[in-house]
Amino acid sequence: MKFQYSVEGGDFTMAGHASSQVKKSLKQLGIDSSIIKRVVVALYEAEVNIVAHAYRGVIDVDIESAGIKLKLTDEGPGIPDIEKAMTKGFSTASAAVREMGFGAGMGLPNIRDNSDRFTIDTVVNKGTVLSIEIDFK
Amino acid sequence: MGGYRHTTYNRALEISTDICIGCSHCMKVCPTEALRVFGGKAGIHADWCIDCGECYRVCPTRAIGVMDDDFKEIFNYRHRVLLVPSVFFAQFDRTVPRQKIFDIIGELGFTEVCTVEQSVDTLVDEINSYIEDADKPVISSFCPAIVRLIQVRFPSLVDNIMKLLPPIEITAQFYKKRYEREGMDCSEFGIFYLTPCIGKIAAVKSPVGGYKSPITGVINMDFFFNKVYLAYRQKIEITKSIIVNDQLSSKGVLYPTTGGESINISGRSLAVDGMKNSIDFLEALENEEIKNLDFLEIRACDESCAGGILSHRNRFLTAESLREFASKVPKEHNLILDYKKYCSAVVHMDRIEPRSMVKYDRDIEVALKKMESARRLRELFPGIDCGACGAPSCEALAEDVVKGQADINSCIFLRTVYEKRGEISLDEAVKIMESIWGKDRFSKNSD
Ligand SMILES: Nc1ncnc2c1ncn2[C@@H]1O[C@H](COP(=O)(O)OP(=O)(O)O)[C@@H](O)[C@H]1O
Ligand code: SF4
Ligand code: SF4
Numbered sequence: 021m022k023f024q025y026s027v028e029g030g031d032f033t034m035a036g037h038a039s040s041q042v043k044k045s046l047k048q049l050g051i052d053s054s055i056i057k058r059v060v061v062a063l064y065e066a067e068v069n070i071v072a073h074a075y076r077g078v079i080d081v082d083i084e085s086a087g088i089k090l091k092l093t094d095e096g097p098g099i100p101d102i103e104k105a106m107t108k109g110f111s112t113a114s115a116a117v118r119e120m121g122f123g124a125g126m127g128l129p130n131i132r133d134n135s136d137r138f139t140i141d142t143v144v145n146k147g148t149v150l151s152i153e154i155d156f157k
Numbered sequence: 158m159g160g161y162r163h164t165t166y167n168r169a170l171e172i173s174t175d176i177c178i179g180c181s182h183c184m185k186v187c188p189t190e191a192l193r194v195f196g197g198k199a200g201i202h203a204d205w206c207i208d209c210g211e212c213y214r215v216c217p218t219r220a221i222g223v224m225d226d227d228f229k230e231i232f233n234y235r236h237r238v239l240l241v242p243s244v245f246f247a248q249f250d251r252t253v254p255r256q257k258i259f260d261i262i263g264e265l266g267f268t269e270v271c272t273v274e275q276s277v278d279t280l281v282d283e284i285n286s287y288i289e290d291a292d293k294p295v296i297s298s299f300c301p302a303i304v305r306l307i308q309v310r311f312p313s314l315v316d317n318i319m320k321l322l323p324p325i326e327i328t329a330q331f332y333k334k335r336y337e338r339e340g341m342d343c344s345e346f347g348i349f350y351l352t353p354c355i356g357k358i359a360a361v362k363s364p365v366g367g368y369k370s371p372i373t374g375v376i377n378m379d380f381f382f383n384k385v386y387l388a389y390r391q392k393i394e395i396t397k398s399i400i401v402n403d404q405l406s407s408k409g410v411l412y413p414t415t416g417g418e419s420i421n422i423s424g425r426s427l428a429v430d431g432m433k434n435s436i437d438f439l440e441a442l443e444n445e446e447i448k449n450l451d452f453l454e455i456r457a458c459d460e461s462c463a464g465g466i467l468s469h470r471n472r473f474l475t476a477e478s479l480r481e482f483a484s485k486v487p488k489e490h491n492l493i494l495d496y497k498k499y500c501s502a503v504v505h506m507d508r509i510e511p512r513s514m515v516k517y518d519r520d521i522e523v524a525l526k527k528m529e530s531a532r533r534l535r536e537l538f539p540g541i542d543c544g545a546c547g548a549p550s551c552e553a554l555a556e557d558v559v560k561g562q563a564d565i566n567s568c569i570f571l572r573t574v575y576e577k578r579g580e581i582s583l584d585e586a587v588k589i590m591e592s593i594w595g596k597d598r599f600s601k602n603s604d
């Protein structure tokens with residue numbers, strides 16, 4: 021089952037919309053709550069990253085019986101140094117973003133830790149594609 | 158559909174089909190969408206009901222009955238104890254003396270009366286040591302409707318629910334142990350609880366966390382208030398004596414009010430009340446949007462137990478009376494040490510199991526297919542949640558249809574489209590409406 025959501029850069033009040041919707045579907049399917057938790061954390065962090073760091077993006081969600089696939093494609097500055105970005109605590113978030121409680125530099129590491137398969141494809145000055153897969157078993 | 162009508166999970170409320178007029182008011186307010194109208198009557202999906210009583214509040218005909226115990230049952234016991242919550246006293250205005258209330262309770266048949274919140278002081282100490290090494294935030298176990306809401310709608314948070322009993326159970330254990338020490342046989346005493354809500358009835362009758370309540374029966378506070386107040390107005394003669402254990406600290410009195418629990422807990426705590434607020438907050442908590450919170454007080458009723466469904470008085474006045482009362486009692490009471498001595502052993506309960514709402518099917522392949530169909534159906538429905546189909550929302554109808562529990566033509570919008578196309582006759586359309594709302598509704602105006 022496929023869903024699509026769009027995300028606007030800078031719209032922090034809507035961040036979390038996609039993860040809430042996905043959570044609702046997974047609950048209705050009776051997926052184990054510890055797995056739902058991982059999906060919600062990973063998706064929420066990825067969603068917030070588009071809001072905080074990119075201009076706009078699209079989230080494609082595909083729920084199958086074996087697991088969930090999330091693809092987040094954004095138009096934005098891209099990530100020049102992925103390894104650095106993946107380091108716990110590393111953040112380029114502006115002071116304004118930090119003031120809103122975001123920008124702890126834990127997003128990408130958290131996404132990695134909560135997913136079974138995770139890839140980043142990024143082109144500087146163009147955008148970033150995150151693929152996240154989480155198995156239900 | 159027939160199964161809808163009976164509550165099997167716990168029997169805290171029941172809809173009388175004789176009185177129910179199928180107005181659907183209850184269906185619109187149920188936080189778990191556990192209600193449907195069919196055959197002109199409302200029915201409850203028992204597994205989804207969390208005993209919050211929201212439906213009871215809005216029922217215009219009092220068709221929703223509380224499954225309290227028959228008052229006469231108290232007379233099966235030689236020693237008849239009533240545990241009275243502080244909200245009960247707050248039902249009366251300040252001109253009614255407390256001693257008079259106790260005397261009347263005695264005259265009505267009880268031999269001993271005890272205040273529920275006298276265990277609070279000990280419980281607060283237990284909570285403060287419990288939260289030291291528990292997963293945060295610790296969610297209060299106080300409100301049974303919230304505990305059940307979490308079990309059904311927020312299963313991922315069940316392990317955050319504090320594994321300590323609420324004050325009522327600790328107090329009940331305290332007296333049970335006391336009577337046993339005094340050599341009374343358990344058949345000789347009956348411990349009854351005067352409840353401000355149906356959640357507490359469910360909690361006593363079908364408790365969670367591997368626990369069995371020592372409470373013998375539950376008395377409806379609304380019913381009992383009327384009895385006591387009538388006796389007061391009639392100035393009945395007092396011929397019997399009653400043992401009174403009215404020890405309460407200010408902490409105890411305030412505990413059932415909003416903020417009365419969280420204020421005693423060290424660390425960062427918050428107090429949330431009201432069903433909608435509670436759902437919003439739990440949603441955010443489940444999404445991990447709320448960080449660094451140590452303790453969450455959370456109650457289903459607006460103004461907490463001052464707004465309980467069996468509390469007849471205006472909730473703000475009730476809460477005001479509780480605060481006023483609290484300002485007049487000391488900070489401590491003389492049973493605190495006794496509670497300490499006897500309660501540490503009994504305050505703990507086991508893990509609470511989730512009670513997930515299986516929406517479509519236990520088999521995920523099947524569930525996915527049904528969910529996909531429900532989504533397609535929802536796109537056909539108008540999305541105005543009119544309720545004319547007998548379901549609380551277009552989404553709920555779509556779910557019911559794919560589960561084979563409702564007819565797609567129940568939707569009046571869709572049916573109008575089919576009628577317009579000539580695919581469904583007026584007769585068929587009328588039959589469908591009759592099956593949902595009952596035959597009478599469609600004949601009475603033309604008679
Ligand atoms: N979608 C994205 N587009 C551009 N840069 C990103 C994106 N996601 C993450 N980054 C970069 O990676 C860094 C680390 O991300 P993350 O671990 O989520 O921490 P935070 O968002 O708190 O800064 C960010 O500060 C940002 O520089
Ligand atoms: S008590 Fe609450 S959950 Fe149960 S049917 Fe009524 S409104 Fe719904
Ligand atoms: S807030 Fe109090 S009265 Fe209301 S349901 Fe919860 S325990 Fe019962």
Ligand SMILES: [Mg+2]
Pocket residue numbers: 065068069072123125126127128
């Ligand atoms: Mg981030």
